[in-house]
């Protein structure tokens with residue numbers, strides 16, 4: 389008798405599935421194909437959830453968003469070469485946003501790939517991934533699976549979170565080993581996100597600065613939302629009496645209608661503040677890189693809490709850096725500030741007055757009447773705003789240009805981590821993936837407010853939303869194009885302008901075709917009723933919102949970043 393028949397063997401699929409489970413992974417998003425189809429079937433057979441998407445980028449976006457919302461890396465599984473490359477776009481987005489995720493991909497035989505002999509879907513995926521992820525690892529042997537998967541998970545969640553690529557080599561995927569030995573290799577990791585305590589001296593320096601401030605401001609970023617210390621952040625804000633400004637995805641960490649929220653007067657508080665406490669935000673393009681007109685052309689005294697040391701002084705000098713995790717740093721800062729007097733009342737009342745004015749100015753614009761089929765961003769979003777206020781546990785997914793900027797301004801958020809958007813890169817294409825990821829991990833309703841162009845980047849995954857019966861409502865802000873739908877070809881030719889789509893598209897018919905609910909809204913009243921019905925029903929729904937094709941401006945609020953032609957023809 390040969391040894392093979394005497395020793396019970398196990399295979400790499402078992403080792404991958406067990407290792408993922410021991411790392412807390414319950415869901416995988418992806419697309420099957422050679423060589424991972426059987427792995428996916430085995431995962432499902434074992435009770436794991438698999439969300440089969442229609443494009444790997446959307447699967448990877450779903451995984452990234454799931455990672456952001458839960459703190460457990462979202463996992464995306466792809467086939468080699470193009471499947472992997474599609475997934476890589478979502479992994480790069482997760483890395484850029486600081487979201488934990490893992491991209492697992494099957495790969496062609498290393499023997500042929502390394503000699504460039506032309507294997508099926510041959511590609512040097514490890515090296516292609518490297519610049520776009522926090523780390524890229526390859527598991528070459530079945531014995532390395534438990535360590536390899538845990539290493540990926542620990543890398544994804546520790547420090548500044550990000551995406552990790554794991555190359556599942558063909559040789560490894562076909563491997564077997566004795567079952568008894570395999571069991572000894574499997575393990576559950578201990579303390580995946582240990583505390584990273586700040587230096588007490590850095591806390592004292594920051595507390596002293598804040599105590600001496602006349603016009604202090606707290607800037608909350610999505611790192612603060614990710615830290616999930618919502619009550620402690622609320623306590624810091626309320627104990628100090630310091631006004632706060634949320635970055636886009638930090639909206640709702642404290643409610644937008646909180647008396648200290650300065651969201652409605654951004655261009656007053658950024659130049660007006662003297663000391664700014666940044667919690668989990670980067671001084672990148674979204675904050676004028678910490679300088680210039682955004683800040684009144686003055687260098688502020690910045691206190692910055694971040695887990696990544698090299699984020700400090702990345703754009704401008706930081707007067708009081710605090711390097712540590714947000715939970716430990718905020719706790720230490722609160723202790724150091726005990727007994728300190730509150731922020732000057734004049735500063736807060738000047739802000740409150742302006743916030744009230746700003747909100748009053750906006751209110752009538754949200755009610756304006758327009759002819760049927762000629763809605764604008766303000767009255768359509770006014771309707772959406774009213775409905776969402778009744779369902780604060782809804783996750784809002786948002787992308788576009790005008791569709792993005794107006795929604796951020798008009799729709800208030802009331803709960804933490806309920807807004808997912810184009811993020812740090814300002815990209816289109818997060819839409820349907822973000823809907824899938826957030827619906828899966830929260831179980832709560834999701835409403836996507838999508839520019840009609842933005843929607844096109846991920847639109848086919850509406851079918852996935854219908855197939856898994858996810859409680860998602862997709863609202864398409866249909867102005868017929870990118871920024872506007874009525875631009876003519878600049879040369880006066882008959883072909884369309886680069887920004888214009890086919891007029892009068894009925895996106896609602898798309899979801900009809902898949903068996904979901906399609907609606908066409910021509911007035912704010914219709915829209916409000918359709919949206920509320922849809923949230924209540926939890927049925928996958930798409931509402932085509934018919935806007936005036938002239939509604940919208942070039943590039944929304946960031947038109948200043950455009951480059952105009954220097955020499956006119």
Ligand code: OXT
Nearest residue numbers: 652653654655788789790791814816839840841842870871
């Ligand atoms: O204080 P001031 O006076 O300044 O006022 C501010 C607030 O105080 C006030 N406010 C309020 N007032 C009253 N009440 C309330 N509640 C309130 N809240 C706020 O409102 C203003 C604005 O507030 P905000 O937003 O805080 O302030 P501001 O100054 O705008 O903030 C600056 C920024 C930079 C932080 C902010 O603007 C921001 O976050 N911007 C993000 C911009 C972004 O990411 N844009 C997306 C990219 S645009 C472009 O690249 C597009 N592409 C190209 C492309 C991309 N991106 N990706 C890929 C993969 N391929 C191609 C494309 C194709 S957009 C696009 C499609 C566009 O077409 P669509 O059809 O999809 O969309 P439509 O435009 O709708 O047609």
Ligand code: ADP
Nearest residue numbers: 548609610611615635668669670694695713714
């Ligand atoms: P926003 O886009 O909202 O301004 P960014 O993504 O630019 O936010 O910044 C988030 C910051 O938060 C990153 O610099 C990241 O390193 C930091 N961060 C994320 N999680 C933590 C944490 N738990 N503790 C400390 N810093 C964190």
Ligand code: MG
Nearest residue numbers: 839840869871
């Ligand atoms: Mg549009």
